[in-house]
Amino acid sequence: MVKEMFQNMMSNSGEWMNGNRGQLQLAGMSALEQRALMDVLKAKDEMTENPMRIGLWG
Amino acid sequence: MDRLESELREALRCYFSVPELYGHALACLEDKLQEAMLFGKMTVLHYRMFKGEDMKDIYKAAAAVELMILSLDIIDDIQDQDNGKMAWNQLPPGIALNIGIGMLSLSGQMMLSTGFSAERRQLAAQLIHQGIITAVNGQMTDLYNNVQTEEDYIRMVTQKSAALLVTAAMIGTVLATGEWREEVKRYAEELGIAAQIKNDIRDLLNWDDKNDFLNRKKTLPTLYLLEAVAGEEEWITDYFEGRLDFADVADRRQELEQIIASTGTLIYTSFRMRTHYYRYLEYVEQLNPTPYWKDMMLSFAE
Structure with missing residues (x-):
């Protein structure tokens, strides 16, 4: 279910990836999953020089 | 050491x-x-x-x-x-x-x-x-590349990789206490899965060494990528299914990296990795470790 929701979000022109996350539908995600997603998106925002580096934790 | x-x-x-x-x-x-x-x-x-x-x-x-x-x-x-x-x-x-x-x-x-x-x-x-x-x-599942779904992948990784981290942690545990602790298995397994997903993200992006796309390996990132490009970017599916050779894709690294980014492959798999890692942290917390051991467990995972 999370993956399908993710794919739907990507198909909406990926706007949410570029900061427009107000309409982000997180229904169906646990609090832990929501935190994980928000942290990944935050890391993506911060990795301007090498976006591929968001594939890390910590 | x-x-x-x-x-x-x-x-x-x-x-x-x-x-x-x-x-x-x-x-x-x-x-x-x-x-x-x-x-x-x-x-x-x-x-x-x-x-x-x-x-x-x-x-x-x-x-x-x-x-x-x-x-x-x-x-x-x-x-x-x-x-x-x-x-x-x-x-x-x-x-x-x-x-x-x-x-x-x-x-x-x-x-x-x-x-x-x-x-x-x-x-x-x-x-x-x-x-x-x-x-x-x-x-054996890995050698047969017999992974069709994300559930298959998690099952394979749990057996192939995470089980070894559970073994390492549990050996220390039983030598100290004489008994199996299920809570140790729970968090060690989550950390093992997170670590393997991290390796697989690296193995998708690392074009110069072993690369799971070039080797047609089914991992969490490649499974998501294949599903995301289905019907478009046919060269990716064609290569994975053997209809194109290495020579046909060897110079398309940049193109692949752009597709990985635009499909959200990296974001999705990073999200899945972090989910397991945060679950590891939660389970460690449930052990009620002293601050010293909690720090040791957290720094171990970095």
Whole structure:
């Protein structure tokens, strides 16, 4: 279910990836999953020089 | 971890009496010693955390764990025909395989020859063998590339990789307490899965070394990518299904990286990785460790 929701979000022109996350539908995600997603998106925002580096934790 | 290193060297010296076996095994060990030896450290950490008091034999037990890991790494690289830089890949496969088999058996022997009580060293040896059998099952799924869904992938990774981290942690635990702790399995498994997803993200992006896209390996990132490009970017699906050759895609790295970004492959798999990692943190918290041990567990995972 999370993956399908993710794919739907990507198909909406990926706007949410570029900061427009107000309409982000997180229904169906646990609090832990929501935190994980928000942290990944935050890391993506911060990795301007090498976006591929968001594939890390910590 | 000097004590761990000296236990490993001593084990090879004592048991590998044929000069060629000893010489080649030592060269393989030298490569291993360049790494962090996280599994052995996991064993020692859990032993100490659960108030184990021995100062010597725990390092022999940890060395046994590391030897198990090294042997499985050697055998895995022979099977996958990758990691060409390692010492065991400079040898004919038959020779390297013999070294791997020798080290695998030696790991169990080392565990049985520690100075812990008969009951605890038997338990620890059982865990080594159980861990190997579980990993071999997962490895078979990997060798057949028999992963169709994300659930298949998680199941495979849990067996092939995470089970070894559980083994390392649980050996330290049983040597200290004499008993299996289900909560240890729970968090060690989550950390193991997170670590494997992290490796697989790296192996999708690392074009110059082993690359899971080029090798057509089904991992969490490649599964998501294939699903995301279905019906578009047909060259990706065509390559994965064998209708295109390596030469047809070798120069399309940049294009692939852009597709990985635009499909959200990296974001999605990073999200999945973090989910498991945060679950690891939650389960560790439930153990109610003292601040010192909590810090040790958290810094271990970094």
